[in-house]
Amino acid sequence: MIQKYIEHFKSGSLDAHKDASRFWVKDVGPVVESYIGFIENYRDPAGARAEFEGFVSCVNKETSKKFSTLVSRAEELLQRLPWGADYEKDKFLKPDFTALDIIYFGGSGIPAGINIPNYDDIRQNEGFKNVSLGNVISAVPKQKIEFLSADDEAMYKKYFKESFEVQVGLHELLGHGSGKLFQNEGEKLNFDKNKVKHLITGEPIKTWYEKGETWSSKFGQLGNAYEECRAEAVGYFLCCYPDILQIFGYEGQVADDIKYTNWLNEIRAGLVCLEFYQADAKKWGQAHSFARYVLLRIALAAGQGFVSIEECVDENGKADLKFNLDRNKIDSVGKPAVGDFLKQLQVYKSTGDFAGGSKLFNEWGAVGPRELRWREIVVARRKPRRNFVQSNTVLTNGKVELKTYPATNAGVIQSVVERYGEDAVNDALNVWEKDVKIFGL
Ligand SMILES: [Zn+2]
Structure with a gap:
């Protein structure tokens, strides 16, 4: 692996980096974990050029145990996703899924979880690794959480870490790890054209990935936000199952509170992230923000008083918002709405239908006058960006x-x-x- 890295950094050869990644994927369950290279392309408007990052971390054995149970039950849990066996991989490549504590992360931002390598051909054929960065989650400072009632804020602060760990676990493993791409493998198609039906129209499948086409080549710039949205939605959807929360060690009232905190945090994040919408350019600068905003819109459109956002003024007379999510309607309103949207996201992804997928996604991602007004309030109330200070290790x-x-x-x-x-x-x-x-x- 390291020899291939060296070759890559000396020559710039992408193939050498892919080979290094292949060795990396095969190195299952190491105590010290690292990855390095030009990895994520979040900040490139064209979605192609990746930013340099590198990290060193060590395994958190306790949390990793929960994740390995999740991995061992993945095939059964994937069946609960709303698209059926035809749209799921023929064989789920069980990834290495560990919880890590970061020793040092070099890059322009520190994620809470990663699912790498990003090379589709390696992911589909050789596997990938899931990593949750536990101490990144717990390092988030306890500031005032805007737009929540006092009770909700207390709940949020109590269970944020636990709920986010569940969300990251489900997002990375069963979100990014799920779903099949319909492909022409040269000799034959990897699905039964006579049997598999389009999940929306009910008609036979008419589009797929031709040889050499990939998810990134088809969905380009939109692909990141779209895929993040799919993975996020899987997390919201699956955290509603008590037996899944049990895998993480939560039962009864605590499990119910954690499920509520997850929905509260994530759907509220769709409002707060309007900050990252570039109103002048009418563009989203950040894939995860775009993704969460789309899911906020889905939750609002579900109606029945599930989610509400009301304008008000705070005690200083400054414009404010009241965000409310009805915890009694998560199973009856929120979950079905997200499930139905998830099915639509999956069918366009599986069939490589960029025209259909981009139409769906951009419609839900549109920011209208009401949301622009919310954005003004969000921006006016935003806090200074927090510092992420990283420690060093010293040999004495x-x-x-x-x-x-x-x-x-x-x-x-x-x-x-x-x-x-x-x-x-x-x-x-x-x-x-x-x-x-x-x-x-
Ligand atoms: Zn993701």
Whole structure:
């Protein structure tokens, strides 16, 4: 794996990086886990160029046990998804699914979970790994949670970590890991054209992936948000099953509260993420935000008082919003609505029908005057971006020690300086000084 990485970084060969990823996938259950390269293309408007990231982490054995139970029951749980066996992979490639605690994550943002490698051919034929980054979730600072009632805010703070762990587990494993792509494999199609029916029209399947076509090549720029939405929806849908919550160790009232907190957090996130909608360009800058917004729209459209957002003023006379989700209607209203949408997302993905899929997704993703007004309030009330200060490990007399820093700008800089050493810091300073000369301050 490392030899292939070296080859890739020296030559730029993508094939070498793919080979390194193949070795990586085969390295099942290591205690220290890492991955490096140009991996996620979230920030590229064309959805092609990936950003560099690399991480080192170690396994959280306790949480990993829950995830391995989830993996062992995956085939049975996948049957609950609303699309039926024809739309599911012939054989579920059981991934390595571990909970990791990050030692260091280099990149422009730190995700809470990852499902890699992103190469479709490796994923479909050789497998992939699921990783939940536990200490990233618990490092989220306890700020005021906007738009919730006092009771909901208390519930949110009590169960956020637990509910998010469930959501990340379901999102990564049964979300990204589910569904089949209908493909022409050269000699034959990988599905029975005479038997499989379109889930919306009921007619025979007319479109599929021709040889050389992939999900990314067909869905391009929209593919990221669309796929994130599918994975998110799987999480909302499956967290409604008590036996699934039991896998994570939750039963009775606690399980019910965790399910509620998950829906509350995720659907509310669809409102808060309007911040990332570029109103002038009428574009979404971030795939997960676009995805969650679409699911907020689905929840609102489900009606029957399931989700409501009302404008009001806070105690200082500033415009505010009241977000409400009826916990008694999750099973009867929310779950069926999300399930029906999930079925539509899946059929367009399976059949490689970009025209149908993009029409559906962009209609639900449209931001109208009502949502623009919500956006204004969200932006006016947003908090400063939080600092993510990462620790260093230091070797003292043969013992590893963890060195932490205060959550301030100075703390971030100090941690970086001590991690990379003088040469790297001087390089960064040189680059910065050149930038100042060219662009000014
Ligand atoms: Zn995802």
